[in-house]
Amino acid sequence: MTTVTEPVKLTDGLQQFIAEWKDRPGNLIMILHKVQEEYGYIPRQVAIQLSKELDVPLAKIYGVITFYHFFKLRKPGKNKISVCMGTACYLKGGEDLLHELETLLGTGVNSTTDDGIFSIEAVRCVGCCGLAPVLMVNSEVYGKVKKDQLADILAKHRES
Amino acid sequence: MAFKSYVLVCGGTACQSSKSEEIYKNFIAELEAAGIKDEVQVVKTGCFGLCEKGPIAKVLPDESFYVKLTPSDTKEIVSEHLVKGRPVKKLLYQGEETKKLAKIEEIGFYQKQFRIVLRNCGVINPEDINEYIARDGYAALEKVLFQMTPEQVIEQLKISGLRGRGGAGFPTWLKWNFTKEVNDFPKYIVCNADEGDPGAYMDRSTLEGDPHSILEAMTIAGKTIGSNKGYIYIRAEYPLAIHRLEVAIQQARELGLLGKDILGSGFDFDIEIRLGAGAFVCGEETALLTSIEGERGMPKPRPPFPAVKGLWQKPTVINNVETWASIPVIILKGGAWFANIGTEKSKGTKVFALTGKIKNSGLVEVPMGTTLREIIYDIGGGIINDKKFKAVQTGGPSGGVITADYLDTPIDYENLQKLGSIMGSGGMIVMDEDDCMVDIAKFYLGFTVDESCGKCAPCRVGGRQLLDYLEKISKGKGTREDIAKMKQIGNAMKRASLCGLGQTAPNPVLSTITYFEKEYLAHIDDKICPAGKCKALITYSILPEKCIGCGLCARRCPVNCITGEKRQPHVIDQSACIKCGECYSVCKFGAVARK
Numbered sequence: 001m002t003t004v005t006e007p008v009k010l011t012d013g014l015q016q017f018i019a020e021w022k023d024r025p026g027n028l029i030m031i032l033h034k035v036q037e038e039y040g041y042i043p044r045q046v047a048i049q050l051s052k053e054l055d056v057p058l059a060k061i062y063g064v065i066t067f068y069h070f071f072k073l074r075k076p077g078k079n080k081i082s083v084c085m086g087t088a089c090y091l092k093g094g095e096d097l098l099h100e101l102e103t104l105l106g107t108g109v110n111s112t113t114d115d116g117i118f119s120i121e122a123v124r125c126v127g128c129c130g131l132a133p134v135l136m137v138n139s140e141v142y143g144k145v146k147k148d149q150l151a152d153i154l155a156k157h158r159e160s
Numbered sequence: 161m162a163f164k165s166y167v168l169v170c171g172g173t174a175c176q177s178s179k180s181e182e183i184y185k186n187f188i189a190e191l192e193a194a195g196i197k198d199e200v201q202v203v204k205t206g207c208f209g210l211c212e213k214g215p216i217a218k219v220l221p222d223e224s225f226y227v228k229l230t231p232s233d234t235k236e237i238v239s240e241h242l243v244k245g246r247p248v249k250k251l252l253y254q255g256e257e258t259k260k261l262a263k264i265e266e267i268g269f270y271q272k273q274f275r276i277v278l279r280n281c282g283v284i285n286p287e288d289i290n291e292y293i294a295r296d297g298y299a300a301l302e303k304v305l306f307q308m309t310p311e312q313v314i315e316q317l318k319i320s321g322l323r324g325r326g327g328a329g330f331p332t333w334l335k336w337n338f339t340k341e342v343n344d345f346p347k348y349i350v351c352n353a354d355e356g357d358p359g360a361y362m363d364r365s366t367l368e369g370d371p372h373s374i375l376e377a378m379t380i381a382g383k384t385i386g387s388n389k390g391y392i393y394i395r396a397e398y399p400l401a402i403h404r405l406e407v408a409i410q411q412a413r414e415l416g417l418l419g420k421d422i423l424g425s426g427f428d429f430d431i432e433i434r435l436g437a438g439a440f441v442c443g444e445e446t447a448l449l450t451s452i453e454g455e456r457g458m459p460k461p462r463p464p465f466p467a468v469k470g471l472w473q474k475p476t477v478i479n480n481v482e483t484w485a486s487i488p489v490i491i492l493k494g495g496a497w498f499a500n501i502g503t504e505k506s507k508g509t510k511v512f513a514l515t516g517k518i519k520n521s522g523l524v525e526v527p528m529g530t531t532l533r534e535i536i537y538d539i540g541g542g543i544i545n546d547k548k549f550k551a552v553q554t555g556g557p558s559g560g561v562i563t564a565d566y567l568d569t570p571i572d573y574e575n576l577q578k579l580g581s582i583m584g585s586g587g588m589i590v591m592d593e594d595d596c597m598v599d600i601a602k603f604y605l606g607f608t609v610d611e612s613c614g615k616c617a618p619c620r621v622g623g624r625q626l627l628d629y630l631e632k633i634s635k636g637k638g639t640r641e642d643i644a645k646m647k648q649i650g651n652a653m654k655r656a657s658l659c660g661l662g663q664t665a666p667n668p669v670l671s672t673i674t675y676f677e678k679e680y681l682a683h684i685d686d687k688i689c690p691a692g693k694c695k696a697l698i699t700y701s702i703l704p705e706k707c708i709g710c711g712l713c714a715r716r717c718p719v720n721c722i723t724g725e726k727r728q729p730h731v732i733d734q735s736a737c738i739k740c741g742e743c744y745s746v747c748k749f750g751a752v753a754r755k
């Protein structure tokens with residue numbers, strides 16, 4: 001693949017973070033977290049830029065990104081829905097919630113709706129097992145979710 | 161007491177998700193409006209453990225325990241309880257006894273608990289170091305810095321009998337002693353807060369509710385083994401816990417409890433937070449250390465153990481959150497005090513995240529040696545809807561199931577292992593008659609196959625094969641030989657896998673085969689799933705004699721495969737049915753049969 005790679009301008013927050021972390025050992029994962037916080041995923045251009053700034057081979061950066069589930073290579077929807085598939089939630093019907101969401105949004109897990117408003121992913125325990133089944137929209141946690149509440153939850157976030 | 165009363169509002173993740181922040185603010189506003197804001201202090205605490213009944217608030221000194229609050233309830237609690245001294249009965253926790261229980265010690269959920277690790281959770285404001293200090297916080301560090309030699313610290317740990325709470329149960333004193341004895345510097349202290357077991361949240365609650373206990377313990381370890389630098393490796397999925405740790409580290413630095421020359425002792429120690437990135441295998445210690453180094457978190461063969469060659473090849477003590485949280489108490493009260501609690505070989509307490517089909521789902525801390533029955537029935541209140549108990553799973557993806565016959569087993573490391581499960585980090589998942597054991601085994605295996613790092617073949621290939629067999633069986637296509645093959649593969653994985661993930665991954669399969677072979681055989685021989693869970697083996701059909709033709713199921717069926725005239729029995733087109741069970745759960749007339 002030959003793509004022209006113009007250097008991208010990194011966000012100020014990211015530049016500052018890199019300056020702070022550049023000389024600390026084992027910084028790559030922390031910097032990737034910051035990239036994802038700023039962009040919502042790890043854009044290829046940014047990864048290329050990182051490789052230059054940190055003097056780390058691009059292959060290594062991608063090796064790390066692909067090893068860890070948390071890092072995303074594709075841009076998520078405006079609202080990121082994370083359905084918990086931890087054991088407690090699984091037993092209480094987490095899978096049904098996931099299927100219902102897929103039906104309601106017409107898109108599958110790990111993908112984004114055509115209008116870019118929602119993306120769905122299945123996550124492991126988010127640590128609120130007492131409230132199983134749990135889902136999160138962005139950073140908002142919904143506990144003891146019932147299938148028939150999903151439409152309202154979607155509507156609420158679609159508007160905001 | 162400076163204040164007449166205190167209102168403790170839970171600020172744990174679960175309660176925050178149901179508006180506890182607003183409740184906290186409302187309390188302050190209502191108290192101000194009532195003109196008693198100088199008499200009552202509102203404190204935002206960590207998790208009370210009974211998250212399922214959240215949001216929770218407790219009023220002191222009378223210990224009234226309010227549950228399932230809404231922001232508007234605060235008005236009544238302030239005007240009735242705090243102004244007039246009359247607890248608002250209808251908002252108090254209601255026990256099985258169907259009477260409103262006013263006081264926390266009357267609640268069965270708390271009666272058998274004994275809190276060491278969770279001593280400050282739900283008691284102090286975790287974002288205020290002074291509240292921690294007021295409850296003897298950092299007193300253990302002071303003792304270690306000025307009154308004890310490193311040898312004495314290790315001696316107390318040895319007497320205490322404390323064993324690692326991250327799963328393996330390795331004696332903590334021994335680990336510290338190994339690291340102390342190695343003459344290679346710098347050395348490192350690491351806190352394992354990766355909490356990978358899905359369905360467990362002991363470490364999250366501890367960090368959110370009492371972050372300083374971890375900082376204090378790590379500093380104690382630093383002084384004892386000769387390290388000046390600690391790392392906390394925490395899951396990125398725990399933003400509130402990360403925030404509380406950041407606040408705590410900052411406050412400790414400001415008071416000279418972290419950083420250079422701690423309390424004027426000449427000892428330097430600082431702590432840095434490193435984020436995990438969603439790989440279960442990174443909970444394994446060698447993988448975790450590799451991940452802190454910024455690499456792909458692949459496990460390494462041991463020996464060398466981290467105590468000798470750990471982070472950046474330097475001697476490293478790595479302990480679990482709960483292990484750390486026990487340490488300041490052991491130092492203050494003495495190893496002998498701790499050793500008095502528990503069983504012969506397992507001392508102290510253990511925190512469990514009690515979840516699944518249990519009435520009082522929550523976080524419980526009990527002395528080692530408590531029986532499963534006490535936890536499930538006395539503390540947990542039994543099974544939801546009074547269904548039949550089927551099994552309890554401990555140890556998450558590395559553990560196994562325990563059946564009703566063994567509910568009176570006192571919990572300790574050895575007993576759980578004898579039963580084919582493990583103590584694990586504290587996940588305890590209760591299952592009822594509706595849960596299928598083949599499906600559960602498949603769920604866990606699916607998880608470990610996903611999470612296997614792929615470095616060694618026994619785990620990479622064996623796990624996949626086990627999962628294939630389970631899938632085959634759950635579709636009714638299994639044979640009796642498959643069971644024998646699964647046992648063979650499972651045992652080979654246990655022996656030959658490089659790290660704990662692969663070595664323990666077969667446990668959920670092997671233990672369900674041991675205790676529920678009949679259920680496997682029902683799938684294989686009779687092609688039925690007795691629990692009604694495995695989709696390929698169930699059919700939904702409408703009983704014409706019961707169906708009144710209301711049409712509800714037809715409207716709710718996601719694939720529109722139910723048809724029928726109004727007020728006439730409906731029928732399901734079996735070829736189109738996706739077995740979602742929607743019709744079964746919506747029919748009010750019991751007219752949909754599941755077989």
Ligand SMILES: Cc1cc2nc3c(=O)[nH]c(=O)nc-3n(C[C@H](O)[C@H](O)[C@H](O)COP(=O)(O)O)c2cc1C
Binds near residue numbers: 323325354659
């Ligand atoms: C696959 C795997 C996952 C693990 N996950 C965790 C974990 O999430 N938290 C933890 O404290 N220990 C975990 N451990 C155990 C650690 O390897 C290690 O034993 C522990 O951090 C040592 O601390 P302790 O002695 O205080 O228990 C895991 C082990 C394996 C093999």
Ligand code: SF4
Binds near residue numbers: 441459611617619
């Ligand atoms: S046992 Fe599994 S997780 Fe562990 S090193 Fe081998 S492949 Fe990786």
Ligand code: SF4
Binds near residue numbers: 706707709710711747
């Ligand atoms: S919901 Fe029940 S009663 Fe109504 S049409 Fe369906 S099967 Fe018949």
Ligand code: SF4
Binds near residue numbers: 700736737742
């Ligand atoms: S099980 Fe689901 S798909 Fe099948 S008939 Fe009932 S509602 Fe329709």
Ligand code: FES
Binds near residue numbers: 088125129132
């Ligand atoms: S299993 Fe879903 S929140 Fe823990």
Ligand code: FES
Binds near residue numbers: 214
């Ligand atoms: S988070 Fe409030 S009780 Fe657990």
